[in-house]
Amino acid sequence: MPGAVSAPRSRRPRNSLTVDEILDVAERVASAGIETLTIRAVAAELESSPMALYRYFSTKEDLVDALLDRVLGRMEPPSESADWIQDLAAFARNHRDMLRRHQWAVTALFAHPAPGPNALPIGEWALQILARGGITGDTAVATFSGIVGLNYGWASFVVARSGGAGESLAEGLRGPDVAQAFPLTASVAGPMSRYGSAEHYDLVLGQLLAGISSQPDRDHTTE
Missing domain, CATH: 1.10.10 (Arc Repressor Mutant, subunit A)
Incomplete structure (x- = not known):
């Protein structure tokens, strides 16, 4: 009107x-x-x-911290069985899944690694599992950091892969010039399309866990 x-x-x-x-x-x-x-x-x-x-x-930083702390609070606690390596694998996958469900938070968590109290149980769960395997002190901190580092890196792969990066990378490796100059790289053009896939994650996590379970000096502690 x-x-x-x-x-x-x-x-x-x-x-x-x-x-x-x-x-x-x-x-x-x-x-x-x-x-x-x-x-x-x-x-x-x-x-x-x-x-x-x-x-x-x-401040905005206070809001971001509260939001990230909320995300960390959604991580599922790992299962407990008689096999501490299986439980460590469950911890790693639960942490990876939490990051995958909140892809927008991955880069922010790099800048805010301990935004609030919900970060503490995550570390405690991992340290408890490692202690059952005789891994304590400095070695436990390094091992926990390695698992978390793998997951943050893999979460970044998943974000990139969601935009078709894996397929684009694979396609770029199929040209004759690449095959001539970098034959081994060109030979894995197919697997490159699965860049950041769940299958690749399970393979790498298995390799990491095999190394953790076989290390001879499990009770090394550095003050």
Whole structure:
């Protein structure tokens, strides 16, 4: 209707928000890319003012930490059996699956490795399993770091592979020039299409676990 004036957009009362509601929206915003997450963007989704969110999170970094801590809290605890290596494999896969379900959080977790209290149980689970295998102290820390490092690297592979990187890489290796200059690389063009696949992960994890289980000095501790 000509001359009609739309009603002004109302904002929510400042005290009507909850932490869980803010984090729900923040996760939805971050799922499009962690770089899109800002206090202003979350406030807009909530039809609130940025100042209302600052009552709960004084900075964007505080919001990111809370969101990442929430993600880490979703990791499934590993199963416990009579075989500590099987349990370590379960831990590794559960951690990998947690990262795979939250691909947007992988790069942020690099910058915020311990964003909150939910990071502590993850390390404790791994250390408990390693202690059952006689791996403690400095060796346990290095072993845990190696598993976590594998998973973060593999999660990055999965993100790249979701955009067709594996197939593109394989196709680029099939040219005659590549075959002549790099024959061994060209010969694995087919497997390169499975770059970052679950099958490749299981192969590499098995190799890592075989090395862990066979190391002779399991109780080495460095102060």
